[in-house]
Amino acid sequence: MNMATNTLLDRRYAEYYQLIEDFKNEVKDVKMEGITGPHLPGVGNCxxxxxxKIAFCGWETYGWDSxxxxxxxxxxxxxxITDxxxxxxxxxxxxxxxxxxxWGFVLKFIAKFYNVDFNNLINNKYPELLHSFICANSNSxxxxxxxxxxxxxxDWEKVKNASYKFDDxxxxxxxCSPKLVFILYNNAKEEYFLNNSSLSHIFGINIRDKSNYLSIENSEKKxxxxxxxxxxxxxxxxxxxRWIGLYSGIGIDNYIDYLINDxxxxxxxxxxxxxxxxxxxxETVNIDKSSMEFKYHFIASLAHLLTNNNMVMKGSELQAILNTNNILTSYGSQYSSNGGRGVFTLIRYAFKYFYSLKDYQTSYEIARSFVNQYGEYAY
Incomplete structure (x- = not known):
């Protein structure tokens, strides 16, 4: 099925259509009586x-469509269908x-996050908020x-094994590109959200992309x-x-307040x-990291930090930062490995950019912050 991917609906079809087709093909011969069907993510119309953009992922359903x-x-x-x-x-x-x-957590969080009255929310005074999120389960x-x-x-086991493709x-x-995801189930396998393969927990594969994931443990709030x-x-x-509400010692309201602060x-x-x-x-439209505008402002931010701390940075060090973060030249390539002309040309252009805007303070900070391999100023 050939589908464009311009809209949210298009992207969902592109992501799930073949998965569903494959699942149907794998379980078509099982005896289906008494077995529930997969729970697929639901997306609100707002x-x-x-x-x-927030997604709430639970553990499992307790009785779903057959x-x-x-x-x-x-x-x-x-x-x-779950929408x-x-x-x-x-x-x-x-x-x-x-x-x-x-669902108590979801509704309490929405009310606190948007600073609206909880009773007004559950009485449908804010339908946009009630339809603004994704709900899913880590076990379909x-x-x-x-x-x-x-x-x-x-038969059930065959269906369960076929369903793992959805559990990713x-x-x-x-x-759907959610910015914030809550997985409200501490026993969810980390393969569900850390690994590339949704089948990793079957075959024992544990591939962690260490360069992609920052991890912070909060032992107090578990x-x-x-x-x-x-x-x-x-x-x-x-x-x-259930644990948050009954056993955390602070209750669900205080726990959510703590989360919002984090x-x-x-x-x-x-x-x-x-x-x-x-x-x-x-939201402010994200500027392409390799655009000149982004690079000028990035260099200005670095220069401001360096100037405030009376520090300098070599061109080779700036080059390493740019390449590590996939900030590329106008030709789509990485910057010279020795901090050569490409990097210093970029610094010079950034200086001229802010100078032309009469932002003399920023242009001064850029001129003061970057040096060549001998520690000499790049101008």
């Missing part, structure tokens, strides 16, 4: 226009309480003992924070909300919302 229903539904419809749970507000009926459940097929006990175990956060990142550099995704792998400290966004009206403000 997600694409939301500034703050595998027979899944197999009899067109693949095209299956890509978005209605968000957009029709079905999930508002699901929490048995708000202090120790997955729930455990056998949850709802499939009356099915043949071998990369599919959500590739198609969560792990990961920053995926390539996709610019911030991931919090946390205990299940989100602020980790600079997930430059600014967090102060009220409902901030929900769909467009």
């Amino acid at each position: 997600y694409e226009s939301a500034k703050y 595998l027979t229903t899944f197999m009899n539904t067109s693949t095209e419809n299956l890509v978005t 209605s749970c968000i957009n029709d507000n079905e999930y508002l009926k699901w929490p048995s309480n708000y202090h120790a459940t997955f 097929i729930e455990r056998y003992e949850v709802s499939s006990q009356e099915s043949n175990y071998e 956060l990369n599919h959500i990142i590739n198609s 969560y792990s924070y990961f920053y995926a550099r390539n996709s610019r995704t911030h991931i919090f792998k946390m205990p299940h909300p 989100i602020r400290n980790y600079k997930v966004w430059e600014f967090l919302p102060t009220s409902f009206v901030d929900w769909n403000l467009k």
Whole structure:
């Protein structure tokens, strides 16, 4: 199926269509009675226009549509079939309480994050916020003992094995680009969100891209924070909300306050919302890292830091920083390995750029900060 990838819907089709087709083909001969079908991610109809793109990933469902229903539904419809749970507000009926459940956490977080009244939120006073996120599970097929006990175990196991292809956060990142992801299940295998292969936990492969992931452990609150550099995704792998609400010692409200403070400290966004009206403000368009504008401002930021600390940087050191971060020349290549003319030409152009804007302070800082291999100023 040939699909363009211009819109969110296009990207979701491109990411999931063949996965669903492959799954259907692998399980078409099993005895389906009593087996649930896969739970695929649901995306709210306000997600694409939301500034703050957030995904909430739980553990598993507790009774979902049957595998027979899944197999009899067109693949095209299956890509978005879970969206209605968000957009029709079905999930508002699901929490048995708000202090120790997955959906209680989601709703409490949204209310606190956007600084809106919780009761107004759950009474549908802010439909845009209620439809602004992604919901998913780290296990698309729930455990056998949850709802499939009356099915043949071998058939269920075949379905479970076929479903692992869906259990990969990369599919959500590739198609929906969330900036912030909560994995609300501390036993989720790290392969779900760290590895390239969704089958890694079957074959025992454990490939970590150390250059891509920053990891910070918070032993006090029992969560792990990961920053995926390539996709610019911030991931919090946390205990299940039941533990947060009943056993953390601080309750779900205080726990969420703590998380929001960390989100602020980790600079997930430059600014967090102060009220409902901030929900769909467009973020500043990202400038291509290899554009001249980006490089000029990058050099200016470095120069400001160096000047404030009475330090200098060699051209070869600047070259290493540029190449390490894939900031390329106008020809699309890396800068000279010896900090040669390409780097010094860039420094000179940055100086002239700010000088032409009459930003003499910045141009002075650039002139003062960069030296050649002999420690002499580059001008």
